[in-house]
Amino acid sequence: xxxxxxxxxxxxxxxxxxxxxxxxxxxxxxxxxxxxxxxxxxxxxxxxxxxxxxxxxxxxxxxxxxxxxxxxxxxxxxxxxxxxxxxxxxxxxxxxxxxxxxxxxxxxxxxxxxxxxxxxxxxxxxxxxxxxxxxxxxxxxxxxxxxxxxxxxxxxxxxxxxxxxxxxxxxxxxxxxxxxxxxxxxxxxxxxxxxxxxxxxxxxxxxxxxx
Numbered sequence: 001x002x003x004x005x006x007x008x009x010x011x012x013x014x015x016x017x018x019x020x021x022x023x024x025x026x027x028x029x030x031x032x033x034x035x036x037x038x039x040x041x042x043x044x045x046x047x048x049x050x051x052x053x054x055x056x057x058x059x060x061x062x063x064x065x066x067x068x069x070x071x072x073x074x075x076x077x078x079x080x081x082x083x084x085x086x087x088x089x090x091x092x093x094x095x096x097x098x099x100x101x102x103x104x105x106x107x108x109x110x111x112x113x114x115x116x117x118x119x120x121x122x123x124x125x126x127x128x129x130x131x132x133x134x135x136x137x138x139x140x141x142x143x144x145x146x147x148x149x150x151x152x153x154x155x156x157x158x159x160x161x162x163x164x165x166x167x168x169x170x171x172x173x174x175x176x177x178x179x180x181x182x183x184x185x186x187x188x189x190x191x192x193x194x195x196x197x198x199x200x201x202x203x204x205x206x207x208x209x210x211x
Contacts, residue, residue: 008032011041011113014054022111023048030156036164037122037171039113040156045105055095058114058134060174062149063087066107070100072138081139083107088145090137090182110153112174122172133184142181148174 009031010021028042045068063083071078073096083089091098093114152170160167 009039011039011059011111012056013059014056015051019056022053027108028153028157030167033156034160034164035156035167037152037167037169038118038174039115040152041111042108042153043111044108045102048102050099050101050103053098053100055091055093055098057116058093059089059091060112060114060145060149060178061089061091062110062146064108064110064150066105068100068102068105068107068109070098073097073099079138083109083139086141086146087139088137088142088149089139090134090178092134092136095136110149112149112152114175114178118171119175122168122175134178135182135184137182144177145174148177 008029010029011023011026012019012021014020023041023043023046025046026041026043028040030037030040042064063085065085067082067084069080069082071080078099148170152167152174155162155166155170
């Protein structure tokens, strides 16, 4: 197979033990542009049916129109969610299988896949620290992450007029934000910082002014 005939890169997940594309024909894909950041696609319900989805890579999604219902399998049983326009989800790699109620839904969503190879290039260090320790975020409101995802999708839709490096910059901003805000390591460091600040404040409060 020649280079021209190679299959197009697609966002994928695990269905029935097999890695399959999330959508055969996405509304938008960065794979057909000079974009060199994380793989990005725009999805809708189309004529797809309900599906159970496994996560072999971390996925970040922003619902931009309509709503989408889904349930997540947990040790306590299934938890049901409804994502609406503006809802953000962070699904870490290896996350519990998710059932999406796609049939009959009317939605559009921007989806980004955190490819470890790209992530290592952007961070210039092993990617496992950023992808394997992400804490899942299901149907949250995060204005900064929503802004980044919309900016990424906008540049892809325009054909990357600012060049490939701009896509890398936006992807790096997303990766850094995810690591600092939603990784287990990032949360632990934030709590430690708050404890140190509190301890320092308490120490200062206990001192008497010097005359």
